[in-house]
Amino acid sequence: MGYRISVNTGGTFTDIVVLDLDGQLHISRALQALLLPGQVLRGQDSAGGGHGDPLSRGPARVLHDVLAGWESRQKAFGLHGVAFTGTVEDDSLAVDQPAMEARRCGRGGQHE
Numbered sequence: 001m002g003y004r005i006s007v008n009t010g011g012t013f014t015d016i017v018v019l020d021l022d023g024q025l026h027i028s029r030a031l032q033a034l035l036l037p038g039q040v041l042r043g044q045d046s047a048g049g050g051h052g053d054p055l056s057r058g059p060a061r062v063l064h065d066v067l068a069g070w071e072s073r074q075k076a077f078g079l080h081g082v083a084f085t086g087t088v089e090d091d092s093l094a095v096d097q098p099a100m101e102a103r104r105c106g107r108g109g110q111h112e
Contacts (some may be wrong), residue, residue, distance in 0.1 A: 021036070021038050021039065042110045049105065054079045054080050054081075055080060055081050055104050057069040057080050057082075059080075059082045059097075059100055060095070061094040062076050062082040062095075063076075063082070063084070063093065063094070063095055066084070066088065066093065066094060067088060081100060081103040082095060082100050082103075083095070083096040083099035083100045083103055084096055
């Protein structure tokens with residue numbers, strides 16, 4: 001028998017991380033997850049105050065955050081001024097340097 005877990009996201013998104021019996025991690029932004037006996041549930045929240053100007057965050061770090069599912073492409077562009085080419089799905093996502101520089105300069109950010 002499994003357990004159905006509901007998570008209140010509290011206004012921010014919350015990652016649901018399930019460790020299965022084979023040691024595989026399954027990450028989802030679902031509000032419900034089915035847990036089987038022996039599985040572990042861990043909450044992960046990336047909403048934090050952070051420090052420094054979001055426009056100064058290195059584009060490689062922002063790319064990592066998007067690939068890891070911690071940030072959306074839209075949030076990366078709106079908050080950090082980082083634009084991308086390609087897609088996550090076909091593993092071609094890359095920083096669009098000219099578009100990023102134009103966005104960051106237009107918002108008063110520094111070149112990186």
